[in-house]
Amino acid sequence: MTDYLKLAAEVGEITRLAGAAIMEIYETEDFGVEMKSDDSPLTKADKAGNDVIVAGLEALEFQAPIISEEGKGVAYEVRSQYKQFWLVDPLDGTKEFIKRNGEFTVNIALVEAGKPILGAVYVPATGELYYSAKGEGAWKVSDGEPERIAAASFTMQDTNLRVVASRSHLNEGTQAFMDKLDQPEIVSRGSSLKIIELATGSAHLYPRLAPTMEWDTGAAHAILLEAGGKMVDDGTGKELRYNKENLLNPFFIAYGNVREELLAC
Incomplete structure (x- = not known):
């Protein structure tokens, strides 16, 4: 084995x-x-x-x-x-x-x-x-x-949640997501370090409402899962899947250790 x-x-x-x-x-x-x-x-x-x-x-x-x-x-x-x-x-x-x-x-x-x-x-x-x-x-x-x-534990109603996003390139979808939060703080990071920020508890949320490929996320996704977080399809709410016919990821939201009953924002 x-x-x-x-x-x-x-x-x-x-x-x-x-x-x-x-x-x-x-x-x-x-x-x-x-x-x-x-x-x-x-x-x-x-x-x-x-x-x-x-x-x-x-x-x-x-x-x-x-x-x-x-x-x-x-x-x-x-x-x-x-x-x-x-x-x-x-x-x-x-x-x-x-x-x-x-x-x-x-x-x-x-x-x-x-x-x-x-x-x-x-x-x-x-x-x-x-x-x-x-x-x-x-x-x-x-x-x-x-x-x-380990990922940080939180609820979506908490104040000052740390959100991984670009200060200079907030698209409409990401801004709409941010607008639902209570005084969020922006964390700016490059590459798969965006997801690692969640796995280490340094940030809480990462809305990726823009294109990525499976190889961009797979390794950090595995780490986030074991740290207590998740990455879900923004459209279906289901965990991202790999080895699809099209290797393009759907838009997704990555979470640290968010309480399930308060996941909806």
Whole structure:
């Protein structure tokens, strides 16, 4: 039987190695920026991180197929048959990387039956590592031994809830969500760190009413779940699912440890 917490720690080490490769490029003058078909940027660091992750996952005793943002697309007819698979974003926050603000991450999730059951998120600029395994809690490693993390407990009626959002780019839907809260405080973070803010209890809510892809959220979603939070489809209220035919996520709301009976806002 697989020890998923041990596996999560091993995957965390792979994210560290990818982070080291990314930081080598971060400290140079030439990021080799290209634009993808969707007008999002791609750098040498995305490619270098992906190469390290793929090699690391393929070297593990535990084997599963890999779906990566920077890998070749896998037809739905094929991946729909996967019982488990690795979901990889080698550099989440490429725009933050290019801006050199440090708010970018390396992300690996293990998905089973549409749910992320293991996640590892590494922050190369700070050396912080977060990982989780289903039923085994969520953990942070910065210096020394892993420390368990937990989402903050709250109700939607609380004052001064901390909401992860952009101060300068609040779209109409996000503003409408904010308007229902009692004097919310905005927390601005890049990449999957938005979700990690909830998992560590540093923020309470993250309304993402704009497009994201499955690999943007899978690893941090796994960590948030084990920390006591959730990420739900804004339209249905159901937990986000993975390995859909279209890998685009629906708009969603991520919550820390919110009381169920007061979830509606």
